[in-house]
Amino acid sequence: MTTTLRGPALIDGAVVTAEIAVDGDRIAAVRPMGPTDPATPGSEPVLGTMSAAYVDLHCHGGGGSAFTDLDPDAAAAAARHHHARGSTSLLASLVTMSPADLLRGVEILADLADDGLVDGIHLEGPWLSAARCGAHDPRLLRDPDLHEVDRLLTAARGHVTQVTVAPERERGLELVRHLHHSGVHVAIGHTTATYAQVGQAVAAGADLATHLFNGMDPWHHRTPGAVPALLRAAVHDGVTLELIADGVHLSDDTVRSVVDLVGPSRVALVSDAMAAAGIGDGPYVLGGLSVVVSAGTARLSSRPGEPEGSIAGGTSHVADLVARQVGAGMSLPYAAQLATSTPARLLGLADRGALRAGARADLVVLDPAARVTRVMRAGRWLHGV
Numbered sequence: 001m002t003t004t005l006r007g008p009a010l011i012d013g014a015v016v017t018a019e020i021a022v023d024g025d026r027i028a029a030v031r032p033m034g035p036t037d038p039a040t041p042g043s044e045p046v047l048g049t050m051s052a053a054y055v056d057l058h059c060h061g062g063g064g065s066a067f068t069d070l071d072p073d074a075a076a077a078a079a080r081h082h083h084a085r086g087s088t089s090l091l092a093s094l095v096t097m098s099p100a101d102l103l104r105g106v107e108i109l110a111d112l113a114d115d116g117l118v119d120g121i122h123l124e125g126p127w128l129s130a131a132r133c134g135a136h137d138p139r140l141l142r143d144p145d146l147h148e149v150d151r152l153l154t155a156a157r158g159h160v161t162q163v164t165v166a167p168e169r170e171r172g173l174e175l176v177r178h179l180h181h182s183g184v185h186v187a188i189g190h191t192t193a194t195y196a197q198v199g200q201a202v203a204a205g206a207d208l209a210t211h212l213f214n215g216m217d218p219w220h221h222r223t224p225g226a227v228p229a230l231l232r233a234a235v236h237d238g239v240t241l242e243l244i245a246d247g248v249h250l251s252d253d254t255v256r257s258v259v260d261l262v263g264p265s266r267v268a269l270v271s272d273a274m275a276a277a278g279i280g281d282g283p284y285v286l287g288g289l290s291v292v293v294s295a296g297t298a299r300l301s302s303r304p305g306e307p308e309g310s311i312a313g314g315t316s317h318v319a320d321l322v323a324r325q326v327g328a329g330m331s332l333p334y335a336a337q338l339a340t341s342t343p344a345r346l347l348g349l350a351d352r353g354a355l356r357a358g359a360r361a362d363l364v365v366l367d368p369a370a371r372v373t374r375v376m377r378a379g380r381w382l383h384g385v
Helices: 072-084 099-114 146-156 172-181 195-204 226-234 252-261 318-327 332-337 339-346
Strands: 002-011 014-025 026-032 049-052 054-059 087-094 121-124 158-163 185-188 240-243 267-269 283-284 291-293 297-300 363-366 370-378 379-382
Touching: 002 026, 002 332, 014 049, 014 332, 049 332, 054 072, 054 121, 054 318, 054 339, 072 099, 072 370, 087 099, 087 339, 087 370, 099 121, 099 146, 146 158, 146 172, 158 172, 172 185, 172 195, 185 195, 195 226, 226 240, 226 252, 240 291, 240 339, 240 379, 252 267, 252 318, 267 318, 267 339, 318 332
Parallel strands: 002 049, 054 087, 087 121, 121 158, 158 185, 240 267
Antiparallel strands: 002 014, 014 026, 049 363, 283 291, 291 297, 363 370, 370 379
């Protein structure tokens, strides 16, 4: 049965009036309409602007559940939570864990990927810098062991899509090459790497930056470090830059400056969401560490008199980031690209990220403030927005 949706739609970088025919789980046709073109009989008018649904490269959980819970039901609930809020495609991200827990987490998420609930696995840790570990347990950080890496890749059955690496660690560059040759996207993050070390990692196959600026040394004009090296690599070497554009991790001015410098085809908005996304303030656990969310900001717990804890992931959804950037003055086509075609292209999801014939019928309907009001995934309207 074909359903035809009619209304404003974001197609090829512009908002136009169009009809979108959905047949099963696919978009059967997209027909831009002129002001005098008749509507297809039985077509459904849509109140809002239709856009391709969002793709989240970096997500740890939401709705009170997390992929790090090592529980299949909790992992499935976290994925469905983000689907219903517009991120119909996502990578399930794990944090630094013991070898046994990490292996168990990969096994659980591989099953979810087989079932189509997630689009791959992101290992954020354990091969990170202790000095920039953020909300990762420093006791469990370690240098790469390719035997452990291969056990994880085998257990994942081809579903490990992205791995975050601090390339300055012992055998870090060896790990970058090994993952690249295994068909895995290597992201540079949680790192104290020098400008030169980043260049070496990019030459070895790294093609992503994990949440640029966060978990990295600040950019200093005499010791530039990872941030400017990754900006340059985005322009010259095709590296894609993750940005957590929630106003907590980065200011809106920083987000806009990066996008204008490297172009929207090299920036992906990511939620870095933990279990608190969609729930609110309170105590949580992330990778075995205690986290407190207050006024929407997640931080590692600290005792009275101690310095404020590190930011511990996000509490927003990608849809919130798009709406925030539109509210800050970015055009909807520009902001939406950062959450649709750019991450879909990186993941090789040829049937996502755009409203076109043959694509999977994943779309969101946006109100005038770019807030998601309806979500379709694989041709079915979801509930819970």
